[in-house]
Amino acid sequence: MTYQRSASSTVALSALAERVFELLDNPAFLGAHMEEPSVMMLGASMKYDLDEAEGRSVGSVIRMRGSILGLALSVEEVVTERHPPLSKTWETRGTVRLLVIGSYRMGFRISPARSGCSLNVRIEYNLPTHLPDRLLGRLLGGFYANWCVTKMTAGAIAHFRSVQPTP
Numbered sequence: 001m002t003y004q005r006s007a008s009s010t011v012a013l014s015a016l017a018e019r020v021f022e023l024l025d026n027p028a029f030l031g032a033h034m035e036e037p038s039v040m041m042l043g044a045s046m047k048y049d050l051d052e053a054e055g056r057s058v059g060s061v062i063r064m065r066g067s068i069l070g071l072a073l074s075v076e077e078v079v080t081e082r083h084p085p086l087s088k089t090w091e092t093r094g095t096v097r098l099l100v101i102g103s104y105r106m107g108f109r110i111s112p113a114r115s116g117c118s119l120n121v122r123i124e125y126n127l128p129t130h131l132p133d134r135l136l137g138r139l140l141g142g143f144y145a146n147w148c149v150t151k152m153t154a155g156a157i158a159h160f161r162s163v164q165p166t167p
Contacts, residue, residue, distance in 0.1 A: 001091070003105060003124035007145035009153040014116040015160040021085035023159060024108055024119075027055035027062050030152050046073065055090070058082050062090065073097050077106075086110050100140045102128040108152075119156055121149045 013020055023029055028048055046066035053060035055077075062077040074097045081089040089107035096103050104125035111118040123145050127137035 001103065001105070003103075004126050005141065005145065006122065006124045007142065007149050008120055008122035009146075009149040010118060010120040011153040011157055012113070012116065012118055013156060013160050016085075017110045017112045017117045018085040020110050020117055020119060020156060020160070021088075023156065024110075024152075025056050025082075025084070025088060029155065029159075031064070055079060056082070068099065071099070073099070080105075081107070096128070098128065099133055100128070100137045100144045102126040102133075102137070119153060121152045123149055 027050060031046070031048060046064040049063040049065065051061045055062045056079075058079050058081065060079045062079070064073075064075050064077075066073045074095075075092055076094050077090045078093050079088065079090045081087065087107060087109045089105060091105040092103045101123075102125065104123055106121075106123045108119060108121045111120075125141070125145060127134050127141060
């Protein structure tokens with residue numbers, strides 16, 4: 001599938017690529033910003049439903065559900081690529097019921113460096129297909145996509161800042 005829009009965030013981490021991959025391979029960690037009500041989520045939150053592989057293998061299915069202002073939100077993702085400790089990609093399948101973005105492909109790339117690694121989180125997305133949501137997407141989709149990828153990289157920074165090195 002071809003996507004019309006994108007956003008990404010890149011940060012440097014003082015952690016080994018293997019440890020960063022292990023952390024980000026967990027959908028619950030990456031999506032923690034979606035599980036808490038926030039201004040960007042208009043007070044809504046999403047709940048995760050993981051399959052037996054818990055989003056950690058190619059073909060694994062990740063479902064999210066929630067509601068906002070009485071509207072049901074839902075999305076189903078499938079892991080399409082997984083190359084430990086360097087990258088992982090997942091994308092939506094089926095009907096996407098979100099307000100400001102439609103179908104998307106998301107993932108991360110880790111590049112080992114001398115003092116740790118570089119982490120890039122990206123999303124490629126289309127606007128929603130229905131007119132009211134499409135208009136909202138034109139106005140807010142870019143802000144939301146940037147917020148998502150920035151929250152994910154900020155979460156990794158905070159995690160590795162709080163982890164004490166092992167001898």
